[in-house]
Amino acid sequence: MVLLSHAISGVFGIDVFVLRFPTDGVLAVFIFFTISGFALAIGFVTRRDPEIIESQALRRYFRLTIPILAISLIAYWIMAAGLMYAQPLAAVLPPGNWITNNYRFSGSLREAVSFGLHGVYFRWDFATTYNSSLWTMQFELAGSFIIFALLTLNFATRLRWSLYAAAAILAARISPVYLCFVFGVCLAELHASGVLDRWRTSYTSLAAALGCFAAGVMFSTFGRQFYEDGTALTFVSALIVAGAVISDKFAALFETRLSKFLGSISFPLYLVQVPVLCSFGAYLRLQDFSLSIALPLVIAASISAAVAFRPIDQFAVWISRSFSSSVLQILRRPLPAAGSL
Numbered sequence: 524m525v526l527l528s529h530a531i532s533g534v535f536g537i538d539v540f541v542l543r544f545p546t547d548g549v550l551a552v553f554i555f556f557t558i559s560g561f562a563l564a565i566g567f568v569t570r571r572d573p574e575i576i577e578s579q580a581l582r583r584y585f586r587l588t589i590p591i592l593a594i595s596l597i598a599y600w601i602m603a604a605g606l607m608y609a610q611p612l613a614a615v616l617p618p619g620n621w622i623t624n625n626y627r628f629s630g631s632l633r634e635a636v637s638f639g640l641h642g643v644y645f646r647w648d649f650a651t652t653y654n655s656s657l658w659t660m661q662f663e664l665a666g667s668f669i670i671f672a673l674l675t676l677n678f679a680t681r682l683r684w685s686l687y688a689a690a691a692i693l694a695a696r697i698s699p700v701y702l703c704f705v706f707g708v709c710l711a712e713l714h715a716s717g718v719l720d721r722w723r724t725s726y727t728s729l730a731a732a733l734g735c736f737a738a739g740v741m742f743s744t745f746g747r748q749f750y751e752d753g754t755a756l757t758f759v760s761a762l763i764v765a766g767a768v769i770s771d772k773f774a775a776l777f778e779t780r781l782s783k784f785l786g787s788i789s790f791p792l793y794l795v796q797v798p799v800l801c802s803f804g805a806y807l808r809l810q811d812f813s814l815s816i817a818l819p820l821v822i823a824a825s826i827s828a829a830v831a832f833r834p835i836d837q838f839a840v841w842i843s844r845s846f847s848s849s850v851l852q853i854l855r856r857p858l859p860a861a862g863s864l
Contacts, residue, residue, distance in 0.1 A: 525551050525656065526796045529621060530804060530821050544743040549750060552659055553703055553760035555793075559663060560707020561714075561764065563670045568708075568715040573675070574851065580671045581850050582843030587664060589839035592639030594794040594832070595653040599635035601802050602626060608805035615809075625655050625801050654797045666704040669694070673708060683712070699753035706761035710768050723771045732766035732773035739763040791836050792829035799825045 528548030544550075567575045601607055613623035628651050638653050644661050652658070673690055677683045687709055694701035713719065722728050742749075742759045749755040767774040776782070785792075803824050807817040 525793060526822065526825055529656075529796060529800050530818060530825075543747075544740045547743045550739070550743050550756060550760060553700070553753070553756045554763055555659070556662065556666060556700060556703035557707045557710070557757075557760045557764045559666065560670055560704035561711045561768075562707075563667060563704075564674060564708040564711035565715065567674050568677075568711050576671050576674050577851060578844075578847045580668065581847035583664065583667050585843040585846055586839055587660060588640060589842060590790065590794055590832070590836050591643055591654075591657060591660060592636065593835045594798065595635045595639035595643075596632075597795075598626075598653040598798045599630050599632060601798055602630050606802045606806075607798075608809055609801035612805040612809055622801060622805060624649060625797065654794065656793060656797045662698070662700045666701055669701060670704055670708055673705070687712075695754065695757075699757045702754070702757040703760055706757065707764070710761065710765055714768050719769055723769060726772070728770035729772040732770035735762045735766035735769075736773075788826065788829040788833060791832040792825060795828040795832050796825045799828050 525548040527542075528546045528551070563579060566579075567573075598607075607626045609622050609625040610627060613620070616623055630651075630653065634651070635653055638651075642648075643652075643657050644664050647658060647661050649655060649658070669690075673686065676686055687705060691702060691705045691709075694705050719728070739759050739762060742755070746755065746759075767777060777786075800821060804817070804821040807820060812820075
């Protein structure tokens with residue numbers, strides 16, 4: 524959805540009413556935050572093992588930062604090679620188009636490294652970002668540790684739903700984005716509780732899930748006036764994700780080979796799409812390629828780049844897991860007896 528949003532609306536400037544849902548990048552990001560909350564919580568709420576929280580907390584920075592640093596360096600090298608065509612295209616487009624706000628600076632290797640290691644989280648600036656889609660990462664990192672704190676408190680109290688309610692109220696006051704993470708945790712609790720186990724296989728649950736999805740499509744198509752503060756988006760994203768939680772039959776729609784493939788490249792695709800669109804996509808637009816040719820080429824190039832980027836993403840998973848395992852092993856190593864010193 525984010526790729527289609529940036530490609531169709533951002534690069535080619537097309538806004539078709541019937542395509543509002545599949546090109547709704549904003550809703551897609553909120554769904555991503557909700558799924559992130561669910562994925563980070565489901566292991567702990569299923570097993571109630573505090574080591575799961577410790578392991579995830581130790582690995583989170585490396586899991587996110589290694590791919591972010593890599594794509595920042597790739598974007599810098601494309602800029603240095605003179606292959607970013609976002610600004611040449613911006614010169615012939617009306618102001619306000621998404622692509623006109625990308626890569627309006629010269630950049631440097633040092634700045635790209637600084638951005639990838641910490642600037643993306645703590646000094647975000649759209650004017651000097653090496654990838655405009657990465658605005659989400661400051662919320663992703665902070666939201667992850669909000670979840671870890673919630674789950675740690677969860678382990679120490681039986682009043683978990685009261686805790687989640689308080690967290691939801693606080694999150695809504697800080698930023699609706701963080702509310703997505705709290706909703707994701709709540710959906711994980713619901714899934715792990717077993718309350719819905721017998722109902723999840725029924726056609727009634729499928730009908731309910733399809734209703735949740737249809738409500739999301741309707742909101743995306745007709746409710747853009749409610750996007751301003753983001754609160755409504757959090758509830759709609761939670762409703763859509765809930766569809767997969769309450770119905771096994773609905774969830775099965777996302778377990779096809781194509782769905783699994785797209786899931787395996789979802790994070791790489793999110794990372795590579797902006798550099799691809801602002802280089803190759805902008806070039807095609809400057810050369811006046813027809814939409815019927817340019818759009819499939821841009822989508823194919825983005826997917827190919829995501830597949831090529833997967834080894835970096837997998838390397839980040841391996842490094843982060845190795846680091847957390849090593850640290851936990853050291854922390855759990857028994858201290859030498861006093862007499863042996």
